[in-house]
Amino acid sequence: MNTLPLDLPVIQNWSCHNCGGCCTQHLIEITEEERQRIEQQKWTADDGVTQPPVVSLTRWPRKPRWRLAHRDDGGCVFLNEQGLCRIHAKFGEAAKPLACRVYPYALHPHGKSVAVSLRFSCPSVIRNAGKPVSEQRSDIKTIAELIVPDHANRMAAPAVTNQDRLDWPEFERLIEPLTGLLTDTHIPLLVRIFRSLGWVSLLQQSRVSQLTKPQLKEYLGLITRAVKIQFEELPSPIDPPGKVGRLYFRLFAAQYARKDTVQSLSAGWRGRWKLLRAILAFSKGRGNVPALQSGLNPVPFAELESSLGGIPEGTSELFTRYWQVKMEGIHFCGPAYYGFSFVDGFHSLMLVLPVTLWVARWRAKSQERTAITLEDVQSALAIVDHNHGFSEALGQRDALRRIRYLAESGELARLCVWYAQ
Template sequence: MAQTNLHLPVIQNWDCHNCGGCCREHLIEITAEEKRRIERQNWTAADGISMARPVIQKIGRNRFRLAHQDDGACVFLDERGLCRIHAKHGEPSKPLACKVYPYAVHPAGPQKLAVSLRFSCPSVVQNLGPSVASQTAAIGHLSCEIVAGKHRDHAPPIIHDSQPHGVQQATWPDFHRFLKTLDGCVADDSVVLVVRLMRILAWLELVEQSQFQTIRGAKLEDYLSLVTNAATQAQPDNDLPIHQPNRMARVMFRLIAAQYARHDTETLVRGGVITRLALLSAALRFTTGIGRIPSLNESASVSRVFGSADDTDGVHPIGGVRFSDLEMPYGGRRSDIDDLLTRYYRVKIQGLHFCGPAQFETSLLDGFRGLALMYPIIMWLARLRAARRGAEAVNLADVQASLATADHNYGYSPALGTRSALRRVTLLSRMKQLTSLLSWYSQ
């Protein structure tokens, strides 16, 4: 393919610290070619592989994934937490999905790709390792493998599709002007993060009233600067009015938060009817919001790295807390928490990881509303961890663990990409409840 231009996040570090999390928490789908390659590697019990079940599972017509061990770990993960394919045949022999994680690449223009990272990796959350920008050559190599043979020039995600103007589409250079403005608004640390997000939500409402057939290039830059100033004046400082979200918003929010808290491993998939009934019962309790919050399985690697959310070792259930316990202030507006979440938002914006193909083909505006909703979701999950250990305030580890848990599903859980799930976000915005959720759970 022709030389691909990479847009790398400028504020993120990463390298792998072998926590083994991705080899336990992710179900790795492989291509037919990767299946043939692994079969040719001829794995036997002498390699430490259990022969109790095949190393590759069929999951549909011409669809396959790596099998898992009884404890949920990938069939190729050894007792030291290392990959057997990597050890025996070298890194290039691993499935592409394993090589790419935690990177995610998205079309960003003609022969251009934007690189983002998945915060389900604890090393990404903690910003460990060398800067991503210094790893251009390695990421470029991976990106070529990802787009090999299927590179085509994508149109940018639409800006919005709202009445009375209908679908608003920009060119790639103009689309990047929108991204640059969003990134600048998130980076403005003269006010706390929740205020910056509120300003952007006001900004989106103004943009939604405009059409962009004639507002292009330098004119668009002037327009974006005017809209940013207007949104800043609407919320000039940290003195944020706090409104409790209304009842319907709280029901929708709990249902969305429950989806983000889910951690579907191979062990759960194997659970069958009993597991499905338990999930149904949990969904009912999330709808009513009465009584105790059902147990939610936090990933073992998240618990290992950030501390268990529960005293019970092994299965790490989070529970035993009443829904009402989470509706009081938990000291969420702190600079260390803001710094972490600011980096998260900027990586998602710079990596085009919140709209278009990365987010169920949503528009720039709807995609950002969904991304803004991650703030109260992460803070709600952090409150749950704090409440579980009897603390009256969240700490950084609570937020780090909750970010890793929620981002595992962000853009990847099919349940969050259904029409009804996407519509919930739109409805929360139309009911002016997104801002209430942000302010309420920021406290």
């Protein structure tokens, strides 16, 4: 059993509010052992489970694996009318599939401890609603004992770049100054992004593994001071994103706004053909944006390129918290993010801002409004973070190539400014 200490986020609250969202939006994969356990529980219509079988086998696009079955309304067959889990109610919390018990937590071993992050696809996480996570240590420890492997303290730190690597103590030295730049609420949001991207660019240009510990400390202090001086305010003028940048952005936006539901996966070749047509529409960026999930209706691509009143109040607090939880939870690189390096994973994390603001515009336009609200941004971030680190498409080589282009060309910073206006 693993007994590494937990590093809990100090600024995040969370309690389950029984919205049933996770039991509706997520496809829950289960192990063979869990499948047998659930089938032995002998669920019937008397328990309110009216749709046998309670598990289903999926084969596409990877090897066969078991999932909890869902009803036609999208909900897991065990979700009751009050938003509660029937397995939990009848057999206790420990009888639920492990994936259900862990959500919305994400645990990442780093050296001699385990960093705890959260998934912002949960509306209560987004709203920071509930009990402070820092006060839920014993519950999270139970989960950690179930999922953190015994060899966790021997796992290597993620690469810094694809050519450079540090041991955990030195790797962790990178997290603090970068998180500090990104979450300094005395500084406007976009200036923080320019500082952080500048800091990562300087880090990328050096071989930090060749520095001694004192040299590394001095170097990180130096580049932190340098970007603060360079970006006291936003540079001016800032060009709009270019043609290639916009194309790559739309391809990312399509992946982030997509939702794999039971209905879409069971739609067979027709569903895949529809998806292919949607990807083609996103590549062209003309005509209407295809509806990829409910609440996001077809609206002209062009309408999402004009300002909808700037970012609403509360957006800065939301993203500051999001970045702090993801950075300190090591939830942006390494095993937590497709094995990406620190630099590639950080750039991917920064892309979440413009994609979220673009989806927020789409949501507002779908409801024929001319300004985005905080609710649009919250709803958009829940959609985007649902896929961030979990969509297979976002972890593929092509996605890595595109994020590197956006970062190296400066388009990533321009996209942040463009969609925040």
